[in-house]
Amino acid sequence: MRPPTIRDVAERAGVSKSLVSLVLRGSDQVRPEKRDAVLRAAQELGYRPNAAARSLSERRTRTVGVLLNDLRNPWFVDLLDGLNSLLHANGLRMMLADARLNRRTGQDPADPLLDLRVDGLVVVGTLPDPAALGDVAGRIPVVMAGSREPAPPGVDVVAGDDERGARLVTEHLIGLGHRRIAHIAGYGAVGGLRRRSFEATMRRHGLADRVVVEPSDMTEEGGYRATVRLLSRPDRPTAVFAVNDIAAIGALSAAGELGLRVPHDLSVAGYDNTSIARLRHVWLTTVDNTSHDVGRRAAHCLLERFEGVGGEGRIQLATPTLEIRGTTAPAP
Amino acid sequence: MRPPTIRDVAERAGVSKSLVSLVLRGSDQVRPEKRDAVLRAAQELGYRPNAAARSLSERRTRTVGVLLNDLRNPWFVDLLDGLNSLLHANGLRMMLADARLNRRTGQDPADPLLDLRVDGLVVVGTLPDPAALGDVAGRIPVVMAGSREPAPPGVDVVAGDDERGARLVTEHLIGLGHRRIAHIAGYGAVGGLRRRSFEATMRRHGLADRVVVEPSDMTEEGGYRATVRLLSRPDRPTAVFAVNDIAAIGALSAAGELGLRVPHDLSVAGYDNTSIARLRHVWLTTVDNTSHDVGRRAAHCLLERFEGVGGEGRIQLATPTLEIRGTTAPAP
DNA sequence: GCCCCTCTTTGGACCGTTCCAGTACCTGTC
DNA sequence: GACAGGTACTGGAACGGTCCAAAGAGGGGC
Incomplete structure (x- = not known):
């Protein structure tokens, strides 16, 4: 009634457990007929290797922990795709954990992953307490992806090039003839850049x-309020560049309420190319972070560290692209 | 240089490894001074139990696998919250897997979780091939949450009461004086209900x-097209109830393009109360599935099955609530 | 002083793998 | 026919915990 073990397979195939282990790990030092016998026996018994036993013996888990800061904001999905493609190709599995879920339980969000002895850690987005990563980085490779916060020593950082992205948007607006351009700013490293x-x-x-720069808390409400303030100035801006898409949505609402048509009277641009920006009802001009690429690079960093390459923490930037949609137009 | 084991702690505390094990598992058959010595030694060494070794020996992982069908659509976040609260209180950890990520690699999406020998499985949302769960359900407790697809025998189902939710919306619109009410329909069990x-x-x-019922594929594009068809009918409806929020967003775009003001000329309602519906720019009347409650109930089902309660698959429905926002108003 | 009983503590088997040091067998060489 | 050198396979010791039977330490009653 218990799941079959490698010994059950060995017995059925008439060989030793060691040989079964060899076959299952793809050794070429095995005679074909034995290999077939083992594979057939495994198949018939519905054998699946016990990951716990394997990692205990191998002293590694072939698992990479992925710590997400907030599942509610799904910008990271493409990043995970990119991560997964490379990790999977190297025989590693990904294990997801939500930092927000565990935060309320009071413990370090990475604890469950560390208990499982993941071989490496990818932190996606901004963590409440990045310093805590320092200890972890001493034991296993750690990569921060999609965030530009200062990293503890030994931690690699892979992110979009915010400087370049912001330049793309600003030059796009200037190219459309806008002169009075306002920025709805955010906080943190990303906001600053x-x-x-x-x-x-x-x-x-x-x-x-x-x-003109108006601060915000990077939420829709914050974008809305900042835009109301901006549009009630005497020298009203003709274009608004928001620190992220969600604040840009707030800007759209504010413009609508104040009777301004977008993009005829006011151009609005966001940043991140979230799924919301792609909605026809919104169709927001924005910057795409090429998150898939960020994910791939993060995986690459991790794989290199597994190989012993590494040293001090590196910073890698992916090149963002401008997504011109319906919310920007020539200045009135 | 290797992480400390239970034996290192034992040596440092001057006791046997068995006693360390007893202390760490909270036995009360231990003299206080020894307990303190053990805890101090563990603390000083920075000992953390090896989950692989423990589950190998205990023959269970204290881990519940959560299979998500698509991270891109974050309606499940509240559900996870609810799940986690109850599971965590019972000493179980959650392990997330994205069915879509693994689908492209061609293997069964539950495979990584099964390799890790999770003690139970929660399937969130609609799976491409629910029949495959039948085999799994024979080995470990399985609960489907947030989906009304027919479940294999032995699998519990916890979901929102779609019948009731749709009734709430429809009666809300009728109560506002609407008579020509159209429904943008979806597919699958949920769409049908x-x-x-x-x-x-x-x-x-x-x-x-x-x-009037117009079919759709439950996407924004589908909602848009369905609404264009509906609004070009001679007996144009005054209200549209879409099968989900995202299709409702499409309906909003169509109304805007055809020059109809929402809610003055056309009322629109969705379903799911996604974060998009809560955006001020959208402010969509919709149905909240009380996902947190669904998650808690799913956890409860699982815990009961761990206790041996169970038998055939049960179906539990959580009561949805109507969220009246800005897209519905009295009929013109 | 001895026996019995309860409360603590301990050594060792076991969980299901991997890995290493062999062993057995085969083939070719002189 | 002895021997070297492969190749193909095997037994047993890890890995780091849990659990159980049994040992040790005290205490009370006779």
């Missing part, structure tokens, strides 16, 4: 005195 | 001849 790049790009085009 | 309940409710209110 996008904002500074916006300002620098404006300066480079001789628009230093037209720079 | 919502549609039949819509029709039955219309009949019960003497509106059998006003029933």
Whole structure:
């Protein structure tokens, strides 16, 4: 009644358990007829290797932990795709954990993954307490993906090039003839980079005195409020570049409520190319982070560290692309 | 350099490994001073139990596998919250797997979870091949959550009461004075239930001849197209009830393009209360599935089955609630 | 002082793998 | 026919825990 073990398979095939182990791990030092006998026996018994026993013996789990900061915001899905493609090709499985779920239970979000002795850790997005990763990084390879927060030593960082993305948007708006361009800023490393790049790009085009920056908390509500403030200024901007899509959605609502048509009276651009930006009802001009690529690079970093390559933490940036949709148009 | 084991702790505390094991599992048959010595030694060494060794010996993993059908559509997040709260309280950890990620690699999406010998399985949403669960259900408890597909024998089903939810929406629209009410239908068990309940409710209110049903593929594009067809009919409906939020978003776009104002000229309602419905820019009237409750009930089912309660598969329905927002108003 | 009983503590078997050091057998060489 | 050198296979010791039977330590009653 218990699941069959390697010994059951061995007995049925008339060989030793060691030989079964050899066959199942694909050794070529086995005579074909024995190999077939073993495979047939395994098949007939419905044998599946016990991962716990294997990792106990091998002293590794062939598993990479993926720590997500918030499942509610699904921008990371493409990133996971990219991660998975490379990890899977290297015989590694992924194990997902939601930092938010475990946070309320009071323990370190990475604990369940560490208990399982994952061979490596990918942190997706911004973590409440990145410093805690320092200890972990001392034991297993750690990569932070999709976030630009300062990483503890020994941790690699892979993310989109926020500076370049913000420049793409700003130059797009300038190219459309906009001069009074406002930025709805966010917080954290990402917020800072996008904002500074916006300002620098404006300066480079001789628009230093037209720079308007309104802070926000990167939520829809925050984007809405910031836009209301912006649009009630005497020198109303003709374009708004929001730090992310969700704040841009708030900007769209504010424009609508104040009777401004988008993009006729006001251009709005976001950042992240979330699924919401792709909705026909929204059709938001935005920046795509090429998350799939970020995921692949993160996997690559991890694989290199498994091979012993590494040293200090590296930073890799993926090149974002501009997605021009329906919310930006020539200045009125 | 290797992580400390139970034997290292034992040596440091000056006791046997068995006693360490007893202490760590919370036995009360241990003298306080020894207990303290053990706990201190464990603390000092930074000992963490090896999950693989433990599950090998205990012959269970204290882990529940959660199979998600598509991370891209984050309606399941509240459900996971509910699941997690109860499972965590019972010393079980959750392990997430994305069926879509593994699908492209060609293997059964539950395979990684089964290799890890999870003690139970929760399937969230609709799976491509539910029949495959039959085999699994023979070995470990399986619960399907948030989907109404027919379940293999021995599998419990916990979901929202789609019949009731669709009735709530339909009666809300009828109560607002609407008579020509159209339904943008979906497919599958959920689509069928919502549609039949819509029709039955219309009949019960003497509106059998006003029933209009337009099929869709439950995407934004599908909702858009269905609505364009509906609105170009001579007897244009004054209200549209879409099978889910995302199709309702498509309906909003279609209405906008055809010059109809929502909710003044056309009321639109969705289903699922996704985060998109909560956006101020959308502010969609919809049905909340009380997913948190669904998750808790699913966890409860699983826990009961662990205790040996069970028998044939049961079906449990959670009571949905109507979220009235800005897209429904009295009939013109 | 001895026996019995309860409360603590311990050694060792076991869980299902991998891995290593052999063993057995075969083939070719001198 | 002895021997070297492969190739193909095997037994047993890990891996790090849990669990159980049994040993040791005290205490009380006679």
